[in-house]
Amino acid sequence: MVAYWLGNPPADPDTPGPEGGPTCKADSQYVNESTTGLQPDVAKAWEAAVATAKRAGITLCLNDGKRSRAQQLAQFAQYEEQYGKDVAEQLVLPPDRSAHVLGVAVDAQPQAGWQWLQQTKGSLGFCRRYDNEGWHFEYAPQFKTAGCPERLPKPVG
Ligand SMILES: [Zn+2]
Numbered sequence: 001m002v003a004y005w006l007g008n009p010p011a012d013p014d015t016p017g018p019e020g021g022p023t024c025k026a027d028s029q030y031v032n033e034s035t036t037g038l039q040p041d042v043a044k045a046w047e048a049a050v051a052t053a054k055r056a057g058i059t060l061c062l063n064d065g066k067r068s069r070a071q072q073l074a075q076f077a078q079y080e081e082q083y084g085k086d087v088a089e090q091l092v093l094p095p096d097r098s099a100h101v102l103g104v105a106v107d108a109q110p111q112a113g114w115q116w117l118q119q120t121k122g123s124l125g126f127c128r129r130y131d132n133e134g135w136h137f138e139y140a141p142q143f144k145t146a147g148c149p150e151r152l153p154k155p156v157g
Contacts, residue, residue, distance in 0.1 A: 007141045011039045011103025013095065017066030024061035027110035037066030039103040042139040045125040046106055049117065052124065058116045063135065064107040069095035090132070093155045099129075099138045107135045122148040130154055 021033035035043035046062065053060040067075065072095040079088035092098075099105035106126065108114040114135045118128045122143035129138050132154045143149075 007041050007104075007139075008039065011037060011066060013069050013101045015066065015103075016068040016071055017064075017100075017103075019071075021062075024059070024063065024109060026059035026061060026113065030061050030063045030109040032061040033063070033065050035062065035065060037068075037103055038106075039139075041141065042104050042106070042125075045139055049120075049124045049126060052120075053113065053116055056116065058113055059110075060113040060117065061109050062106055063109040064100065065105070066103045067098065067100040069101055072098050072101050090154055104140070105136060105138045107133075108137055109135055111135075122146070 015037050017037040018033045021031045024030035024032045035046055038046065046065075050060045072092070076088055076092040076094075079092050083091075095101050100107075108117050108126075111134070114128070114137070117124070117126055117137060118134070120126070125139045125141060125144050126137040127140070127143050127148035128134065128136065128151060129149075130136055130152050136155075
């Protein structure tokens with residue numbers, strides 16, 4: 001759960017995000033979704049991060065952003081079928097604990113992009129949250145001044 005979120009109210013958990021998007025120009029195994037459904041401050045901060053990255057010669061793609069509760073459950077079911085329940089539980093949070101459902105999380109790709117974003121150390125409002133998910137960032141306005149909170153090993157456990 002995003003206990004540190006002190007911004008405006010998060011997005012409606014039942015508003016879906018895009019189901020995919022155009023191919024990421026920097027790496028065709030990823031997509032670049034629209035920011036549709038993200039909490040408005042987060043969408044704005046993401047667009048600013050993309051522009052800042054571009055000036056540094058880095059392409060940032062939004063491989064996944066907003067999910068509804070239903071989309072989060074569907075993703076869990078897909079991972080469970082593919083990898084089994086234990087692995088699914090390491091990678092996909094239940095809907096009531098996912099920052100994607102609240103519209104305050106982004107999965108950045110490709111690796112050069114998320115490594116660049118990580119090096120901004122929260123100055124753009126985005127912080128990497130988990131050791132095992134380099135691409136997963138969450139937004140909070142106070143990260144810009146306070147920096148990033150300590151990283152957690154993985155989404156659950
Ligand atoms: Zn994520």
